Amino acid sequence: MFSGVRDGEGGDECETRVESLLSPSFPVTVKFVDITYRIKLQSTESTASSILSSIIGSKPPRKSIEERTVLKGITGVVSPGEILAILGPSGSGKTTFLSFLGGKLDGKFAGTLLANGQKVTKSIRRKTGFVTQDDLLYPHLTVRETLIYSALLRLPKTVSKREKVGLAESVLSELGLNGCGDSIVGSAFVRGISGGERKRVSIGQEMLVNPSLLLLDEPTSGLDSTAAYKLVTTLRGLARKGKAVVATMHQPSSRVYQIFHSVLLLSDGNCLYFGKGSEAMDYFSSIGFSPAFAMNPADFMIDLANGVTPDLKLVAGQVETQGDAQKPKLKQFLISSFNKSLAPKVKANVLATITTEVAQNPGTKRHDSELCTTWTDQFSVLLRRSLKERRHESFGGLRILQVGATAVLAGSMWWQSSACDVLDRVGLLFFISIFWGVFPVFNSVFTFPQERPIFIKERGAGMYKLSAYVAAKAIGDLPMELVLPTAFTIVAYWMAGLRADAFSFLLTLGVVLYSVLVGQGLGLALGAAIMDAKRATAVASVTMMAFLLVGGYYVRKVPHFVRWLKYTSFTYYAFGLLIHIQYRGAQSQWCNGGGGGGAVMELPGPALCVGALAAMLVGYRLLAYIALRRVKV
Secondary structure, three states, X not given: OOHHHHOOOOHHHHHHHHHHHHOOOOOOOEEEEEEEEEEEEEEOOOHHHHHHHHHHOOOOOOOEEEEEXXXXXXXXXXXXXXXXXEEOOOOOOHHXXXXXXXXXXXXXXXXXXXXXXXXXXXXXXXXXXXXXXXXXXXXXXXXXXXXXXXXXXXXOOOOOHHHHHHHHHHXXXXXXXXXXXXXXXXXXXXXXXXXXXXXXXXXXXXXXXXXXXXXXOOOOOOOOHHHHHHHHHHHHHHHOOOOEEEEEEOOOOHHHHOOOOEEEEEEOOEEEXXXXXXXXXXXXXXXXXXXXXXXXXXXXXXXXXXXXOOOEEEOOOOOOOOOHHHHHHHHHHHHHHHHHHHHHHHHHHHHHOOOOOOOOOHHHHHHHHOOOOOHHHHHHHHHHHHHHHHHHHHOOHHHHHHHHHHHHHHHHHOOOOOOOOHHHHHHHHHHHHHHHHHHHHHHHOOHHHHHHHHHHHHHHOOOOOHHHHHHHHHHHOHHHHHHHHHHHHHHHHHHHOOOOOHHHHHHHHHHHHHHHHHHHHHHHHHHHHHOOHHHHHHHHHHHHHHHHHOOOOOOOOOOHHHHHHHHHOHHHHHHHHHHHHHHOOOXXXXXXXXXXXXXXXXXXXXXXXXXXXXXHHHHHHHHHHHHHHOOOO
């Protein structure tokens, strides 16, 4: 499908256009001065005290709102062609600060953030790439497909499809991914490419927009030292093309550390060092802290940020650091030393440097002002991607075995049943309505919760409109959702000996498929509203259990105070339609043989059933759309 550019059909003009799209973007110098960030934490009394209060009838526990400062006056700068590494222990504020630079946080901010001497604009945000710590990728797509679909969605509509594919191929080569281009990405449960290759794919998705500023959260997490070094070397190559690169690091190796141009060391939201990576050890030595033997500078600095100095050669008169009780004193000393000696120089240097505005070339300015692809193009790409990703799950051997075995078992249990065995046949029809109500609900309820991280990432990047995404998901699942129930109906219907005419069979098949579509919509709505796989499954279980009980088979005279429930059950209407198809115009066939009490069942009319299912078919998907609009991106 995407072979046109790979086979050289694009020509010299296409290659020239791709090269221009990959040419270095306008450089951006980012300055941050006295950045402070606060969040509000709500706490309540303990659960035990809450229960006790409710028992004795006292007032409910009051919520106390506590404000916590996560970042405390961070100052520094990152320039084009440089890699800024943010070091620090877990909980030091690294990811929070990176998210702040990427504009992905809400809350109380203080301080100044500038890009090329001006406030950060939407144009700069669009030229900012953000690579999360977790690789948010579709596991069953190949590396090449992942990059091509991202290019088709992210690049503006003035770039032709051929050029977008060519750009994806160029990024593939630039990141050294040609060898695994046709391998699936994989995940923790699906075997695919290695962790380092997967991280490069995530970087490649951001490289498609040719970012001026590239932000990466823990890019070497989970990689061995060799893979980490190769990855950071790749980042150095990107920086040399005029990009400013900022990456959080937990504990880089010594040779990885030597690649960094600048280092920002954080501890509990405080800055302990900012400056050139090669000068960090000299600074700490100047304030009285140096290792007793040669060691990785990153290890030494993170030990200090943790308040731990096991291998320290102390200068006389400095803080003693033996025992946990001395950790706060060491941290406070490091903070105080930085604020007194280095922070004023850093701040003066940042404020004194006047950044001249870099003129944007016409191509960059045009891309920034344009919208993304059209709704039709977004829908088309999302539909193809959904079909490729979902086919592995929908047509898995286990699912085919599940449906096939159930069809054969049902056909065998009701083998060539007699028309007068009303209760037996009604039982089969009820089983069909319930099975093809429950099955699609539980297949689709996981769709949005499983894709929530990718959905938030892509929607945050403005890759497509929500309506295109929902429509593609609803329509993309149809081939997979409808093939198996069609096969089930063919096997079970004729084995059970139901009305042996093509019209009745086609009507039955239509009702089953209709019910499947409504059940799929209910699953999508529940998943979108709850956005948690476990809780959505629990709610779906209770819902379908209620539909089972009020479906009109187990209890025919439902008490008045719960009778309204059956009118909310799509399986109730599907069951009614199936009965009307088998016994239409032949009420005398509802004979009493075998205890045929079915003749007195309360059934809705066919028109009401069709209308109610149509309303649910549209309504459930509309609810899913509304629920997804509430998801913060």
